[in-house]
Amino acid sequence: MTAAGGTTDRELLRRYHQGGDLEAREQLIEQYLPLVRSLARRYANRGEQLEDLVQVGAIGLIKAIDRFDVDRGVELSTYATPNIIGEIKRHFRDKGWSIRVPRGLQELNVRLSQLLERLTAELERSPTISELAEAAGVTEEEVLEALESGQAYTTVSLSAPSGQGEDGQVDPLESLGELEHAYEVSEDRAVLAPGLEALDERERRILHLRFWEGLTQSQIAAQVGISQMHVSRLIRRALEKVRDEIATGRRFE
Amino acid sequence: MRTSCAEVARTLSADSITLSIPHAKPYHGVARLVVGGLAARLDLSYEHLEDLQLALESVLERGGYVAGDEVTVRLLVEPDSVAMTIGPLDPVEVRADLEGGRGDGIPLSRLLATLVEEVALEEADGGHRLRLEKRVPMRRPEPRAPV
Numbered sequence: 001m002t003a004a005g006g007t008t009d010r011e012l013l014r015r016y017h018q019g020g021d022l023e024a025r026e027q028l029i030e031q032y033l034p035l036v037r038s039l040a041r042r043y044a045n046r047g048e049q050l051e052d053l054v055q056v057g058a059i060g061l062i063k064a065i066d067r068f069d070v071d072r073g074v075e076l077s078t079y080a081t082p083n084i085i086g087e088i089k090r091h092f093r094d095k096g097w098s099i100r101v102p103r104g105l106q107e108l109n110v111r112l113s114q115l116l117e118r119l120t121a122e123l124e125r126s127p128t129i130s131e132l133a134e135a136a137g138v139t140e141e142e143v144l145e146a147l148e149s150g151q152a153y154t155t156v157s158l159s160a161p162s163g164q165g166e167d168g169q170v171d172p173l174e175s176l177g178e179l180e181h182a183y184e185v186s187e188d189r190a191v192l193a194p195g196l197e198a199l200d201e202r203e204r205r206i207l208h209l210r211f212w213e214g215l216t217q218s219q220i221a222a223q224v225g226i227s228q229m230h231v232s233r234l235i236r237r238a239l240e241k242v243r244d245e246i247a248t249g250r251r252f253e
Numbered sequence: 254m255r256t257s258c259a260e261v262a263r264t265l266s267a268d269s270i271t272l273s274i275p276h277a278k279p280y281h282g283v284a285r286l287v288v289g290g291l292a293a294r295l296d297l298s299y300e301h302l303e304d305l306q307l308a309l310e311s312v313l314e315r316g317g318y319v320a321g322d323e324v325t326v327r328l329l330v331e332p333d334s335v336a337m338t339i340g341p342l343d344p345v346e347v348r349a350d351l352e353g354g355r356g357d358g359i360p361l362s363r364l365l366a367t368l369v370e371e372v373a374l375e376e377a378d379g380g381h382r383l384r385l386e387k388r389v390p391m392r393r394p395e396p397r398a399p400v
Binding site for chain 2: 116125126127128129130132135140141143144145147148151195196208210211212214216217219228232233236239240242243245246247
């Protein structure tokens with residue numbers, strides 16, 4: 001693509017990547033916004049405003065511009081398209097319950113989350129499925145089905161802007177920033193692996209606590225002040241993001 | 254009084270479940286449910302179930318591990334552990350990630366070391382499969398006659 005002044009994408013990308021020219025980056029973003037809008041239109045009418053989807057898609061575009069390797073013989077549009085679509089899909093995934101999950105199962109999942117906290121505290125160990133079933137007054141199969149339905153759910157807070165919410169409450173995950181100083185100086189190269197680029201700082205820290213520090217879900221939940229089931233969802237979602245990121249990266253290798 | 258499946262299962266010295274599914278994400282949930290069903294029968298804790306399911310997902314859902322369109326998950330119940338074998342797998346991909354990682358994400362070795370106690374890449378029936386063993390406390394009451 002050639003910009004209005006005759007500057008090509010590649011020139012703009014070089015100016016940004018090699019010279020740190022932020023104006024070149026802005027120009028690229030503006031240039032490719034029509035592509036974002038066109039891709040976002042495909043996902044409109046699914047309960048989200050088109051403008052919101054354009055904003056989400058623009059994040060994918062910016063990531064693509066930032067990660068683009070100017071020495072590769074790939075067009076920016078080719079590289080950006082899966083990034084934009086990936087970001088929009090991720091937005092739908094992070095939005096909340098899938099409409100396919102019946103309300104009864106959603107409610108049971110929420111109850112199980114509360115019971116899990118209560119029983120873990122009462123028993124001083126993680127409860128079994130039968131203990132959860134008995135406490136909830138449902139069968140073991142219903143517990144398993146509700147837990148499985150939780151795979152279709154994640155909370156918006158995973159992708160929401162950090163800091164204080166409208167009610168003035170600090171997102172509990174924010175406190176993670178103060179918890180794990182060791183993480184900042186970790187020399188494990190996996191921390192800097194390309195697959196982890198899709199994660200925000202909070203998600204990286206949750207994974208760090210689980211897989212580098214070896215904390216259990218309930219220990220992380222206690223330390224961070226969120227429910228154990230929330231920790232479970234965050235871990236799964238973060239690992240899924242890493243896998244998606246790797247798959248996207250591999251398509252361009 | 255009704256004898257629960259859990260009580261019957263606890264009287265067995267060994268048990269195994271073999272499940273073959275298409276290697277496609279919608280079917281991975283089926284495998285997770287089977288692991289959940291077994292965990293319920295064995296009275297495993299929620300955290301142990303989570304570890305087993307996450308270990309399974311880590312292998313099934315990372316592109317490049319599973320070789321072929323179908324994947325077989327075998328669960329073997331031993332006196333103090335549950336072993337999961339998953340295959341057929343691409344040994345080059347899996348071995349590379351087990352031996353230090355491919356550098357593009359969290360190495361499989363690190364994930365599995367957190368989730369299970371033993372990991373082994375085995376060759377059997379002309380293919381490769383990963384054997385993951387998780388030691389779990391199992392409460393086994395006195396054997397009783399099945400209904």
